[in-house]
Amino acid sequence: MTPQAFIDQIIPHKNPVKTGFGIAPVNIALSKYWGKRDVALNLPTNSSLSISLPGLGTQTHLTWLPTLGQDAISLNGQRLSSEHKFAKRLSAFLDFFRPNLAGHFQVITHNSVPTAAGLASSASGYAALVLALNDAFEWQLSLQQLSLLARLGSGSASRSLFPGFARWHKGKQDNGMDSYAEALPESWPEFCVGLLEIDIQEKPLGSTAGMQKTVETCEIYQAWPEKAEKDVNIIQKAIQNKDLTTLGETAENNALTMHATMISTWPPILYWQAESVAAMHQIWALRNQGHSVYFTMDAGPNLKLLFLETEKPALLQAFPNLKVIQPFKVI
Secondary structure (H helix, E strand, O other): OOHHHHHHOOOOOOOOOOOEEEEEEEEEEEEOOOOEEEOOOOEEOOOEEEEEEEEEEEEEEEEEEOOOOOOEEEEOOEEOOOOOHHHHHHHHHHHHHOOOOOOEEEEEEEEOOOOOOOOOHHHHHHHHHHHHHHHHHOOOOOHHHHHHHHHHHOHHHHHOOOOOEEEEOOOOOOOOOOOOEEEOOOOOOOEEEEEEOOOOOOOOOOHHHHHHHHHHHOOOHHHHHHHHHHHHHHHHHHHHHOOHHHHHHHHHHHHHHHHHHHHOOOOOOOOOOHHHHHHHHHHHHHHHOOOOEEEEEOOOOOEEEEEEHHHHHHHHHHOOOOEEEOOOOOO
């Protein structure tokens, strides 16, 4: 099935009636997605589970203009050329929803996290874009349907439509209709995520290209999908039991295993920097001293620390620039 045929089964029409708005948070995968069983439909080789970070993400305004012209795309207040990588990718996604070829979209988007730096900006970006499309076209789609659409823009975006914990089901159907994310019901007010920024510059190799190179050339990759599927279930049960030790150990091992497949890719893919490794050693030293703290890493050099509120003072002392978020705590 083509992406266009997939989308046409979901959306009722292509007649925008107003300017649309969408806002979505970034999400941090506790059990990672790495590898696709269908590239065109963005179908993953394994399920994944994430935590969304309120207050960090993307806001997007979208308008359809019937006048002839190229899409007008602005990111963080800067108008992008049509040849800019971000603009080209966004316009290619919008091609699926154009009422005709005579007009163009105006998109004004703002990321509160660095773009393409391994901090999940594409996840929040495409989730916000799909919400803006739903608003502008007045489709009134369900969250499940929106998750299916967001997945086509960025796999991880399927999870950014939900607050708190969310699980993205890998699905089994070839048409991709059973590969969507849904919210988990658990709340955990003491649970903290600490953002440790090592380098916020755009990474040299994007996640999509990286994961496909891993699938194609990494000999140890075949063990990843089974392990990742097992890890999802362990982490989900740990969330239900509010068991930080099991969640943290599994999430950290899952992230390191994913990066092991990248390092074993040829040519090797290594997103880590020297400061990333130094931070890992510091976290392991803190654990040896009795502190319950763990980390996870996406396709980038930045670490995300996982811990409970009681550890916050010690971790802020160890990492003065740590940005601490409590996803379930009402301020």
